[in-house]
Amino acid sequence: IDLERxxxxxxxxxxxxxxxxFSLAVGAAEDLLGRWDGDPAGIDLVISCSITRYRDGxxxxxxxxxxxxxxxAVGAPDAVAFDVSNAxxxxxxxxxxxxxxxRRGAAERALVxxxxxxxxxxxxxxxxxxxxxxxxxASLTLGDAGAALLLEPAGDDQPGxxxxxxxxxxxxxxxxxxxxxxxxxxxxxxxxxxTLHNVAIADITVVMQEVLEVTSLDISDVDWxxxxxxxxxxIRKGMAKTAEDLGGEPREPAVVTVxxxxxTASTTHTVAIVEGLEAGDLRPGDRVALLALASGIExxxxxxxxxxxxxxxxxxxxxxxxx
Numbered sequence: 001i002d003l004e005r006x007x008x009x010x011x012x013x014x015x016x017x018x019x020x021x022f023s024l025a026v027g028a029a030e031d032l033l034g035r036w037d038g039d040p041a042g043i044d045l046v047i048s049c050s051i052t053r054y055r056d057g058x059x060x061x062x063x064x065x066x067x068x069x070x071x072x073a074v075g076a077p078d079a080v081a082f083d084v085s086n087a088x089x090x091x092x093x094x095x096x097x098x099x100x101x102x103r104r105g106a107a108e109r110a111l112v113x114x115x116x117x118x119x120x121x122x123x124x125x126x127x128x129x130x131x132x133x134x135x136x137x138a139s140l141t142l143g144d145a146g147a148a149l150l151l152e153p154a155g156d157d158q159p160g161x162x163x164x165x166x167x168x169x170x171x172x173x174x175x176x177x178x179x180x181x182x183x184x185x186x187x188x189x190x191x192x193x194x195t196l197h198n199v200a201i202a203d204i205t206v207v208m209q210e211v212l213e214v215t216s217l218d219i220s221d222v223d224w225x226x227x228x229x230x231x232x233x234x235i236r237k238g239m240a241k242t243a244e245d246l247g248g249e250p251r252e253p254a255v256v257t258v259x260x261x262x263x264t265a266s267t268t269h270t271v272a273i274v275e276g277l278e279a280g281d282l283r284p285g286d287r288v289a290l291l292a293l294a295s296g297i298e299x300x301x302x303x304x305x306x307x308x309x310x311x312x313x314x315x316x317x318x319x320x321x322x323x
Contacts, residue, residue: 001132003140008232012143012262014119020054022066024146025115026073032148033074035313038109040075043150045107047098048083049090049114051265058120058186070113080107087176088228089166089294090114090266091147092302096164098151108153115146116265120186121178128188138176138191141231143262147270159285159305163215166292166300167207172199176295191295197230200293201238205245208291211301212246217287219243222250222303224282227291229258229268250289269302277314284308 004010019027025048033040048067055061067081086093091114098110125139154160175196178189212219227235235256243249257272264271269290276282284306292300 001129001137006132006231006233007141008256008259009141009262011260012119012141013145013264015117015144017057019117019144019146020057021050021052021115021117022055022061022069023115024117024144025050025066025070025113025148026146028115028146028148029070029074029111029113032111032150035317036150041078043071043074043076043109043111044079045098045101045110046071046076046079046081047094047110047112048081049086049094049112049266050083050116051085051087051090052115052117053083054117054186066115067113070111074111076111079111087294087296087298088263088265088268089292089296089298089300091149091270092164092290092292092300093166095149095151095161095302096166096300099161099164102151102153110151111148112151113146113148114266114270116267117144118142118265119144119262121189124184124186124188127184135190135192136188138193138230138263139189141258141263143264145261145264145267145271147267147274149270154307159307161302161304162287163211163301163303165211166298169199169203169297169299172196172297173295175199175297193230196295196297197234197238199297200299201241203297204238204291204293204299205242207299207301208242208289209246211289211303215303217303219246219248219250221287222289223286224252224255224276224288225250225291226255226269226272226288228293229256229261229263229272230293231263232256232259277311278317280314280318282306282311284311
């Protein structure tokens with residue numbers, strides 16, 4: 001199977017086993033806090049959103065919560081901490097929950113994290129995939145990653161999150177399922193990938209149209225769209241259909257990172273944001289739409305405007321590197 005031609009993926013990040021779900025999440029949180037000038041003890045909400053919850057190899061931990069252990073590891077032991085599980089929409093769901101806590105005054109600073117040690121699904125699938133019709137083929141596209149986001153209240157008339165919302169189309173809940181199977185370590189995942197993509201592409205346009213109406217925006221008012229990263233071909237096809245249905249397109253082409261990182265599950269949007277900030281592509285004032293397309297089927301959109309606080313640490317890092 002020519003997987004690179006089929007998916008556009010020519011490179012992935014794969015843990016050699018030294019990093020698991022928990023250590024990837026903690027590592028990402030520590031990297032974030034190293035760019036922030038605040039005190040971790042001031043974080044009062046921690047939400048962990050991983051699909052995989054592996055520690056010490058392939059032991060799946062459900063209790064104690066990963067969020068509570070992340071909070072202790074980064075120096076926020078008094079924070080309210082809980083886990084959220086919503087497939088590949090997990091981190092954006094965490095943002096949605098954290099935003100509501102902050103808006104109603106229940107939290108001042110929220111840390112949303114995820115660690116996905118998910119490539120073991122691909123190792124299991126490699127023993128069983130024989131043709132492109134295999135329901136385990138999508139497992140070969142996965143990559144490992146840790147990601148973290150810090151949310152704080154935006155001041156009056158300051159850039160921030162304009163919209164966040166989700167919808168579930170449960171009729172398609174069986175198009176992608178994963179569970180422990182046989183004697184293979186970890187788990188195996190079974191996906192009807194083509195059907196999943198077709199359904200998601202058809203429905204995300206409807207969701208996006210509703211978002212634009214609620215926010216009084218036109219698609220041309222959006223500078224960047226970052227969709228969930230499944231395959232480069234699927235993203236380009238989906239965005240072409242969305243542009244056709246909406247009668248326009250964003251200022252920039254849809255962001256694609258899957259070709260270099262693989263599908264890193266719930267962390268894909270954050271990986272793309274960080275890469276855009278490191279490259280200097282995301283600038284203050286840019287409006288970004290994050291599209292969640294997850295098993296369930298779960299569809300979601302988060303729209304935010306980039307501000308100086310988000311860009312500044314990466315600008316300093318680039319200046320230091322250039323110097």
